[in-house]
Amino acid sequence: MPKTLPLAPLTAEMFAPYGEVIEVDGAPDKLINQGMCGRHHDRALLDFSDGRAGISLFDAKARAFPHIVDMVERHPDGSQAFVPLDGVPMLVVVASADSDGRPTNLQAFLSQPGQSINLHRGVWHGVLAPMGAPGRFIVIDRIGDGPNLEEHWFDEAYLVEGKG
Template sequence: MTPIKTHPLTAAAFAPFGDVLDATGEFRLINEGMCQRHHDRAALDFGPAGRAGISIFNAEARALPYEFSLVERHPEGSQAFVPMSEHPFLVIVAPDEGGTPGTPRAFVTNGAQGINFHRGTWHGVLTPLHAPGLFAVIDRIGTTANLEEYRYAQAWRVIGA
């Protein structure tokens, strides 16, 4: 089993796979100066035959070390995970190598970040590290299939930094 070290989730490190959703950087004040709007933080993409949908996921918490062999991707649209608690979660991604996933990478959010996977990005399943594992998920709703799964021949083991 091959180990993978986790890394803190940063916009620069995550850019090839998607967008980091957080309240950093430039903003404008709204609501009579009482609210910072960090505008247009994700490139949502639902393709020509889809629409945006918001679902609620309630995932079981996992712990490190964490073993996995399954990754998935959504060829028809992006997918955003917005936690509904202030706990870190594990984000596993892999580059596409000719239609199959390459060597995975693992990130841990800081408890105040969400993520948006670009369309077609190989990623692990939703992996909260604390209960409750409650997330708002914004993704494509449509009539065509939007899920591809892949199992690595050998499991990977995610360990701490």
């Protein structure tokens, strides 16, 4: 029987230990394009040990609640940002690391339309999971030589039941 993982709304404050929530909030930092466009400036820290930033497109199949989390991954050499193109909410599962670097203290968040995320380098996280419908995503992450992926499979899976 999997452990139950509670689901929380995605907020900048709650997500701060893992990365940034990228969204429009409040007034723009400045107006550009003859005052017709508000720029909400520098919303995420892209961080790479080497290589370069790349932009990829992901086309992900729909997931549903209840959702099983049996594996998390991390990218030790670069941050990773996910920008939904279709307004589909995504399940974001993140974890702290214990003294041995293993994932612990999992948390689950559900994004809302207009929210994107940037995961800090080395943060354990679940797989891309658009909820209820397929989703296309712009992903900004490290492009470079060498492996940049570590996976951890749990002996006992977690269950995210959805909105309660």
